Amino acid sequence: MVKLIPSATSNKAKTAQSPVLTNDYPLPQESRAKKPKQSYKARYSEHGIVDDIGVEKRRVYQYTNDAGITVFSDNPPVENSYQVLLYQCFACRPDSTIDWYHIALNTKSYKAFVDNAAKQHHIDSALIRAVIHAESAFKSQAVSRVGAKGLMQLMPLTAKDMGVLDALNPADNINGGSRYLAKMLKQFNNNVELACAAYNAGPSNVAKYQGVPPFPETQAYVKRVQILYQRYKKAL
Structure with a gap:
């Protein structure tokens, strides 16, 4: 899992804004209730979702915090508009769990x-x-x-x-x-x-x-x- 490090809590909650999606990926309905605001630091990990060819896609939320800093997190922000980035690759992920010595080959297509x-x-x-x-x-x-x-x-x-x-x-x-x-x-x-x-x-x-x-x-x-x-x- 990505390790999230919460910062100090603000006493004022703001009205949530609608998410901005740039890749047409369907997101579950997240709760938009007012909650204490948090900022996040994120490190990549094995966490992800799997597409139809067995490739993990990372769902990473990008937004700008109150200090004007671009933040990447694996959880959506409570109060900020955000974009969703999907990182996908078949053979370039360093932390892939695929067994490349035994994965099925395709000798016939094309x-x-x-x-x-x-x-x-x-x-x-x-x-x-x-x-x-x-x-x-x-x-x-x-x-x-x-x-x-x-x-x-x-x-x-x-x-x-x-x-x-x-x-x-x-x-x-x-x-x-x-x-x-x-x-x-x-x-x-x-x-x-x-x-x-x-x-x-x-x-x-x-x-x-x-x-x-x-x-x-x-x-x-x-x-x-x-x-x-x-x-x-x-x-x-």
């Missing part, structure tokens, strides 16, 4: 698209499949909170640069994502670890840190893609 992209861009189809699994768990309509789309979670600018017209179209997405992955492999001398790090965190960060960036999400992602890659190589 086979023609994966094989064609592997042949066209001269990369291993097992690596493409590992990245798809890590990015979206083969969910073609997946859209992240920062706008990455489709099976290989292409950002709009990357999709444009790779000639992808519709990032939610499986064929276009796999071809564009594979083309970008091949570009990262070429840039980092066919080092799969660095190419995957660049795919996740950007090539500039890999160059800056001269290796896998020290971001927990990226380090977890790279490790898990490599596990999946080795497993797909054996399975295909």
Whole structure:
């Protein structure tokens, strides 16, 4: 659980305002009764909710307190308007409880698209499949909170640069994502670890840190893609 540290209680309660939702996620009806106001500090944890592909989504409430400080909490504020942020990722959560050595593989979905992209861009189809699994768990309509789309979670600018017209179209997405992955492999001398790090965190960060960036999400992602890659190589 996220540890919440309440501050001093105010003697005056204010009228509650309606929540502001930015992601269309349905919230339960929270009690809006007047209560002593609290401010919160939050640390991330295993607490979350699970979506339909088994990925934990963090429900984090963002609001501005009376001191003008932006606060993130796993509980909604009593008196402030707030936004709801859902943090979701399949293979980049450092505290994921998924057993990556035994999670079921998907060797059949989009086979023609994966094989064609592997042949066209001269990369291993097992690596493409590992990245798809890590990015979206083969969910073609997946859209992240920062706008990455489709099976290989292409950002709009990357999709444009790779000639992808519709990032939610499986064929276009796999071809564009594979083309970008091949570009990262070429840039980092066919080092799969660095190419995957660049795919996740950007090539500039890999160059800056001269290796896998020290971001927990990226380090977890790279490790898990490599596990999946080795497993797909054996399975295909």
